[in-house]
Amino acid sequence: MAYYDYYRRRNPTSWGRPEYILDSPPAPGYQPQPQWRGSDYYRAHYGSSHDPSLFDSVLGRVRSHFRSPISRREAQSWHQRVYSGLVDVSTMMPSEIGAAAGYEAWRFWEHHRGIYRQPLMDDRERESEALIGLAVGEAEKLWDYTRRHHGDFAKREALEVAAGK
Secondary structure (H helix, E strand, O other): OOOOHHHHOOOOOOOOOOOOOOOOOOOOOOOOOOOOOOOHHHHHHHOOOHHHHHHHHHHHHOOOOOOOOOOHHHHHHHHHHHOOOOOOHHOOOHHHHHHHHHHHHHHHHHHOOHHHHHOOOOHHHHHHHHHHHHHHHHHHHHHHHOOOOOOHHHHHHHHHHHHHH
């Protein structure tokens, strides 16, 4: 389940209204291990149907200096609209979905810093890769809500934008 569903279930009477206030994201249902790489965080967050080659491809693109076309401020704005239920994700552009998911990944990284960072022992490169894994996993989950099961290019754009946040 994307954290999208978590927020919808958390307060269903105000979800989809401007007054909805996002809570802290839930703690992960897994325990990161010291030997984990970004693909492990992606697998743990997205689930058993993950595609390791897709993650590797997105990671390679981000490492080759991919720049997201959406600013952090815009990502925060899309995040608020998506995870508060103010927009229909099935009508959004891939970059907007990716921006919202990337910002959500950053939020749960920040809110559960101890869980995510402790096994990485302040290794900045591994932290970056772990955060990318979480962002790609969240973007792929959010993409599933669009019901666009064709169009790999659009999905890939959403994942790359999420990873580039």
